[in-house]
Amino acid sequence: MPASVAVLLTAVVTAVLCTGCQEAAGGRAAPGPRGSGGSASGASSAPATPGYGAVFLGRGECVSRGREFHEAPCSSEKATALVLARYDGLASTGRGACPQTTDFVLHISESLSAADEDGDGEVSRGYACMRNLEPPHPGDPGGGGGPHTVVGDCVYTARKGQVKETACDGSGEHAPQYEVASAVARRAQCPPSTELFVTLGGERPVGCARRV
Structure with a gap:
């Protein structure tokens, strides 16, 4: 693997309109945005390449973390985490393609200033959907993270009109205020007990949340 290839860690925690990032490297790495699951348009799956080193961070490969x-x-x-899926394109537009069991997303870039499109010296080479080999698994329902908000996740009010995901067991920085109890196609299908609507994505994009 050329030393110029970099891995950008993106801890993706989802909820309504929430975004956030972290950083890491494997040549060079950085975290990506947190947010509700988006569409996979513009992202293409890389071929599966089990083993070590055949393709940088190919599906089925693992990473160490320091x-x-x-x-x-x-x-x-x-080894600390497994590549569940590998895609081309920007995670900000395609992270919704990651499996629901994804704990975090690694952004992969390469140092090619001549081809740099935004002046930061890095050219995107895609992203990898990662799953920790051992707990904790923030991408699981109630875990407080991952690129998708799903039924069983909890959120808190970050500011008016915006909520962010947090661990349901209270172990996160913020205490949970609402839990996503069900997912439906339209708000009118939520039960009367619903106190908050959370944007999810997929075929049932409306999360019906109740206070905890």
Whole structure:
């Protein structure tokens, strides 16, 4: 793998209109935006390449985690997370394609200033949907993270008109205020007990949340 290839860690926590990022590297890495599941338009799946090193962060490969992220054999005791899926394009437009069990997203870029489109010295080379090999799993229902908000997740009010995901067990920085109890196609289908509507995505994009 060329030293110029970089991995950008994006801890994607979803809820209504919420965004956030983190950073890491495997050449070079950085975290991506948090937010509700979006469409997968513009993202194409990379071929599965189980093993270590055939394609940088191919599906079925693993990474080690320290100050930066690096490829590691999945059999290694240093391996910490597995690539569930690998896509081309920007995670901000295609992260909704990640499996619902995704714990975080790694953005992959390359240092090519001549082809740089926004002046930051990096050219996007796609993103990888990651799953921790051991708990915690923030992407699971109630876990407080991941690129999707799903039934069983909890949220708190960040500001008027905006909520962000947090752990249902209260272990997060913010206490949970609402839990997404069900997902429906239209708001009118939510039960009378619904106190908050949360944007989810998919075929049932409306989350019916109740106070906890």
